[in-house]
Amino acid sequence: MGSGMDKQIALIARWHRRVVDAGARLLAVSCFDNTKFVHGHNALEDDIMSFEPWSLEFTIEVVDSLHDFCFFCRKVIERANMRALAQTTFPHANMISHKIKQGGLDEVEVSLCQRDLWWILGRVIHSTSTFVLGGAREDLIVYPDGKTRSYADSRVFVQIESDFDKQTGNSHVIHIPSLVHCYVSSMLAHNVREVVRSNTLS
Numbered sequence: 001m002g003s004g005m006d007k008q009i010a011l012i013a014r015w016h017r018r019v020v021d022a023g024a025r026l027l028a029v030s031c032f033d034n035t036k037f038v039h040g041h042n043a044l045e046d047d048i049m050s051f052e053p054w055s056l057e058f059t060i061e062v063v064d065s066l067h068d069f070c071f072f073c074r075k076v077i078e079r080a081n082m083r084a085l086a087q088t089t090f091p092h093a094n095m096i097s098h099k100i101k102q103g104g105l106d107e108v109e110v111s112l113c114q115r116d117l118w119w120i121l122g123r124v125i126h127s128t129s130t131f132v133l134g135g136a137r138e139d140l141i142v143y144p145d146g147k148t149r150s151y152a153d154s155r156v157f158v159q160i161e162s163d164f165d166k167q168t169g170n171s172h173v174i175h176i177p178s179l180v181h182c183y184v185s186s187m188l189a190h191n192v193r194e195v196v197r198s199n200t201l202s
Helices: 002-031 043-048 052-079 117-125 176-184 187-200
Strands: 097-101 107-111 127-134 137-141 148-152 157-162 172-175
Touching (some): 002 052, 002 176, 052 117, 052 127, 052 157, 117 127, 117 157, 117 172, 172 176, 176 187
Antiparallel strands (some): 097 107, 127 157, 137 148, 157 172
């Protein structure tokens, strides 16, 4: 009985660690923007320092890390028996829509998925299509000669479709930082840590 409980707690702790690791990696690659690396006195000098050739690699890593994060997150929720709490936790509770740029000059306003965390995790895990939309962009004066540099929060918005959406053809837009923050700063992570702590104290 005791050894079985110890094993369960160890599994919860392990999955929680994987969620945190995957979330950190997901935030790093989705929020990465090589244009923030301003070292020179003009745009040409900074272009030499650009990581633009890795643009595709970063986009692929966002998709892979998003699936890892959602899979690990659902695992820890199942192990800790917190599905009901996940169903009352909403990643986009304070964000209904957002304007983003999808590689063009015009902004596009997108509506964010208003479903609960558990529902979103399932959609991502069973997704048949994941499209990285991009993020907000703005031009800021960062050089002494007045030249501007385009800043962006890069790959933080993704659009997913899953096999559950075949009949309706609906897609769902997710804001990655809100999704990660929803777990890390909610009662979910707090309760998981408390379960591990209370069962490992001697």
